[in-house]
Amino acid sequence: GAVVSQHPSWVICKSGTSVKIECRSLDFQATTMFWYRQFPKQSLMLMATSNEGSKATYEQGVEKDKFLINHASLTLSTLTVTSAHPEDSSFYICSASGGEETQYFGPGTRLLVL
């Protein structure tokens, strides 16, 4: 149980385009979903927290107009990187929580912006 999927697993895009990443909880209802960013050999950096049906809460320094988060249902959250630039290239990981005091992570999405 507690399986979280992400799609796509990797994406290459041109600078200036937008990229959408989906995060789904497959076998439980996720009241809260989290989006992280991870650079090579570094720990996870929390970008934002989203609760179903409400606006996401962004961490300090994360541009909410750049990283659009939608948590439309209890099993789906999306992260859209708008007008992507090479510095946005990273490993993006979502996690989901069903109300317990822990999070289950997706497999991650590797984004490369050319």
Add this chain to the structure above:
Amino acid sequence: QKEVEQDPGPLSVPEGAIVSLNCTYSNSAFQYFMWYRQYSRKGPELLMYTYSSGNKEDGRFTAQVDKSSKYISLFIRDSQPSDSATYLCAMEVTGGGNKLTFGTGTQLKVEL
């Protein structure tokens, strides 16, 4: 000072060794403690989850929490090459909205 400190390693051990991974923390409000394993280019996988002080065992893995010392450990017995990964400790305060504070991760390599 970071809220959670973790030695980044790398830690290299021979197959079959007992591995000890540790984290220290400064926030006494942390009540929930987790260990995640992350293989290269993959998302973290929850290994152990403990509440407050004490020990918890699951197969070859044992998690220890000492709240008085603000110190948590993960022991891996009979380590295998497949245990080679980065191990992240994570903590949460009660009523913290499930928001985790992570250590930087310890890279472990188990050699044949």
